[in-house]
Amino acid sequence: MGDLRRDPIVGRWVIMETDHPNTPADYECETHTQKGGLCPFCYGNESMTPTEIDSCRDLNTQANTPGWQVRVVPNKFPALKIEGDIDRRGIGIYDLSNGIGAHEVLIDTPYHDKDIPDLVDEEVEKIILMCCRRSLDLTKDKRFKYIMIFKNYGPAAGASLEHPHTQLIALPMVPKNALEEIKGARAYFEFRERCIFCDMIRQELEDKERIVSQNAHFLSFCPFVSRFPFEIWITPKQHHAYFSHLTPEEIPYLASIIKDTIARVKNIFGNLSYNFIVHSSPANGETGTEGYHWHIEFMPKLMRVAGFEWGSGFYVVPTPPELAAQYLRGEKR
């Protein structure tokens, strides 16, 4: 049995198991090894992907050939198509739009079996830089209202290709969860004239018990109202609405804390599957960004259970964030 906690941004209640919490050993998470084989994302196989959109590559090397460190290509099986005007219409009480958008794949590294913690800092910086660059470029297209950046790593997280990669989806509308967060943050801002994320960061820095790690610009912590065991948020300490407005000074600090955070999770659970999602302000929107603060939500895939939580929005979390953070800081084993 436990306590009930309410998310101050979106109003979600979760049950946090505090009496008999799960320790890491209680999770039977599936670890996996990269099998290799013929992979369209591997170095030397550039001709197997659609034509390159952008890349970080050695001087004097050509697009769609070796010589790259990070490579962006259109998704071969895109969920949305890039051409056309947006046509929103009703069908009786329902709303429909044609599927306009962009769906890009950022290949994180030429190496099939290297995840983020296995890369050197500069390689992770290039991934972040490229995410910003693609995000800014997609934002120029006024049809797009939201640029979603996320990573599915491992089969249990829904990765269909095992070579580590990140995805960008540009959407003609703001997805529901992002909108809810923005509205919740705005309501708080209107009431208090302060950013709720800034207040949360201040409280976490004081409380200390949910902190995973920190550096000059970023904080990594297990949120008070985690939905998943060992869920971790990474936030800039300073108020910034847009991920893509990261400064050259900040990028190395972000690369370092992302690498460190994932490494800590893998130290405990091995090569497990995970998802991570960048939550940023909408692009090209009239939606006010006052009081919204970009951040990354990292979710290790420790439990298979899903349908009920999906359907009800009601989460039972077997490990409280205070305990998860102790394991992640290495104070418990």
Next chain:
Amino acid sequence: MGDLRRDPIVGRWVIMETDHPNTPADYECETHTQKGGLCPFCYGNESMTPTEIDSCRDLNTQANTPGWQVRVVPNKFPALKIEGDIDRRGIGIYDLSNGIGAHEVLIDTPYHDKDIPDLVDEEVEKIILMCCRRSLDLTKDKRFKYIMIFKNYGPAAGASLEHPHTQLIALPMVPKNALEEIKGARAYFEFRERCIFCDMIRQELEDKERIVSQNAHFLSFCPFVSRFPFEIWITPKQHHAYFSHLTPEEIPYLASIIKDTIARVKNIFGNLSYNFIVHSSPANGETGTEGYHWHIEFMPKLMRVAGFEWGSGFYVVPTPPELAAQYLRGEKR
């Protein structure tokens, strides 16, 4: 590629794959067989569970002994505890409450290996009747604001015991997804002075293409904005706010359509895992129920992928409901 559809109740957008949709053969869902063994829910093992709360049983048989058809017991590992007063408080910007609530298990049948489609109609009626009875009884406790009734069937749906059972959780607050639906339905009601579910049912009955089956009192259909492939909703055709206010005349019709719906899914996919959740109006609430219409949401567990959808609220659905309904009606194989 596909179209984008917006849920008229909660405002969620999903991408519906209409160009190259998945057919049933494209899903590698895990089917399973009930293994049996020593099971606390089996006939004759009544002493292995906590003390019976209620049951449908033969005359002259005693509680906690054989002779039952449906049996309700407290969950041995409850998420919430039943004793105490609700104590809501703030910790800085966060909200906390002690974990007061009820968590009951309804054992559907004495038979370990019988799922709902394997039962005779009268047995399914007893399950429904017992759900109503427990729901009404829990509603008498004024601390409880929402009675959640749901079923996790099979390992992939999160069932920890394989003997078929249903769960009831009584909560001191309304869960987020229920609240969103209620608010969305109320906004529509205020704008149009009509129930959005009634309008949806009218449109589905006219369009016909998403209908799975129907009888005098209930409609089973694949919703226009499904979040999951082969998702099915079962709704009363008449406007009713509360599941627990089902009339004796309606119960046999509901039993029949639930049984029929699950049987249709299992005819296509075998003994797959599924979740189903009763969405009803809050108990003891000042929350208006005008314009809210109870219904059941049935979600077969066809895809493992989860973390990203969980985190973003953004769904990509590989089979549109119009196609799923054709398979479920037996028009396609």
